[in-house]
Amino acid sequence: MKGKVWTLAQKYEGEPSIRNFKLVEEDIDENLKEGEVICEAVYLSVDPYMRFFANDVGDVVKGEQVAKVVRSKNPDFEVGSLVLGSFGWRSLTKVSDLSIMRPIPNLGGLSPSLAIGALGMPGLTAYFGVLDVLKVKPGQTFVVTAAAGATGSFAGQIAKLKGCKVIGFAGDKEKCDLIKEYGFDYAFNYKEVTLEQALSEAAPEGVDCYFDNVGGEFTNNMLSFMKTKGRIAVCGSMSTYGMDDNQPIGPLPYHTMLKKTLTVQAFLIYHYTAEWPAALNEMVQWVKEGKIKYQETITDGFDNMVDAFIGLFKGTNIGKAVVKC
Numbered sequence: 001m002k003g004k005v006w007t008l009a010q011k012y013e014g015e016p017s018i019r020n021f022k023l024v025e026e027d028i029d030e031n032l033k034e035g036e037v038i039c040e041a042v043y044l045s046v047d048p049y050m051r052f053f054a055n056d057v058g059d060v061v062k063g064e065q066v067a068k069v070v071r072s073k074n075p076d077f078e079v080g081s082l083v084l085g086s087f088g089w090r091s092l093t094k095v096s097d098l099s100i101m102r103p104i105p106n107l108g109g110l111s112p113s114l115a116i117g118a119l120g121m122p123g124l125t126a127y128f129g130v131l132d133v134l135k136v137k138p139g140q141t142f143v144v145t146a147a148a149g150a151t152g153s154f155a156g157q158i159a160k161l162k163g164c165k166v167i168g169f170a171g172d173k174e175k176c177d178l179i180k181e182y183g184f185d186y187a188f189n190y191k192e193v194t195l196e197q198a199l200s201e202a203a204p205e206g207v208d209c210y211f212d213n214v215g216g217e218f219t220n221n222m223l224s225f226m227k228t229k230g231r232i233a234v235c236g237s238m239s240t241y242g243m244d245d246n247q248p249i250g251p252l253p254y255h256t257m258l259k260k261t262l263t264v265q266a267f268l269i270y271h272y273t274a275e276w277p278a279a280l281n282e283m284v285q286w287v288k289e290g291k292i293k294y295q296e297t298i299t300d301g302f303d304n305m306v307d308a309f310i311g312l313f314k315g316t317n318i319g320k321a322v323v324k325c
């Protein structure tokens with residue numbers, strides 16, 4: 001059997017581009033030892049974190065996928081069953097180390113692609129960021145950036161579900177219209193409206209909770225619109241991922257943080273793995289009941305992985321970016 005693999009051809013400098021990647025063929029030995037399986041990619045995830053993962057040239061690009069078992073010598077993983085695997089950007093994977101895969105969780109009959117999106121890592125990031133890091137309360141004013149993306153769209157909807165006034169910032173009109181449909185109270189195109197214009201209309205009282213997906217100048221400016229004792233969840237930093245060692249190191253608005261006694265907490269979803277199953281059950285319920293909506297931007301074909309990935313940095317995706325094989 002032959003599989004395809006995307007490897008790193010050149011270290012990243014700035015935003016990722018096609019030059020960074022090389023598509024190569026891989027021979028898969030079909031002779032399986034006891035316990036081994038071969039899996040075929042069905043849906044692959046592209047996520048911003050892949051940009052700053054410490055890949056060496058020649059490495060398979062890291063990433064998760066929903067895959068179908070196509071050969072098996074393992075009674076726990078029958079041929080035809082779906083798994084969630086950390087196989088990287090591979091079309092076909094022979095798995096000997098079972099710690100890199102697990103059965104797909106129960107998604108209540110919803111699309112298995114959601115296991116890498118709304119009901120997977122990005123959706124759960126929103127869940128814990130809103131409920132554990134920010135600990136939102138009814139009546140609070142909540143701001144989220146990259147608000148029509150996989151994580152941001154969920155963060156805003158969960159905050160709304162918990163009774164907040166929700167304000168989203170996204171990069172175009174279509175995205176703003178979508179999050180308004182999702183129930184956001186306000187949606188602003190940050191490329192057209194300044195923070196001051198937006199928040200003087202939507203939050204003259206100040207902001208209690210800020211779910212930060214973009215970092216950089218936007219977030220620095222945001223601090224002066226926070227209320228005293230406001231809370232910031234540092235989830236991501238889309239605006240600075242292309243900067244590598246050239247990250248601006250200051251001056252940072254520590255004085256504003258001090259004056260307003262802000263709590264600024266960065267968090268990583270992988271610190272919450274023990275709590276995932278219970279959170280996932282609740283999220284599945286919300287989605288099935290229509291309390292939370294989602295969208296996917298599906299790119300067809302394994303050969304188009306790079307286009308889908310680069311799109312994250314150009315803002316071409318709405319909701320979760322997924323590649324379908």
Ligand SMILES: NC(=O)c1ccc[n+]([C@@H]2O[C@H](COP(=O)([O-])OP(=O)(O)OC[C@H]3O[C@@H](n4cnc5c(N)ncnc54)[C@H](OP(=O)(O)O)[C@@H]3O)[C@@H](O)[C@H]2O)c1
Nearest residue numbers: 125146149150151170171213235236237238239268269315
């Ligand atoms: N802490 C964690 O454990 C964790 C886990 C998952 C994700 N994250 C972070 O969450 C954030 C969102 O990730 P996601 O997977 O949900 O991706 P996403 O929001 O679905 O896609 C990325 C979006 O970021 C926006 N963007 C791109 N470049 C930007 C820039 N220079 N300035 C402002 N916005 C920009 C684009 O939307 P617009 O068109 O609106 O600009 C783009 O669609 C990322 O920062 C990611 O690293 C963190």
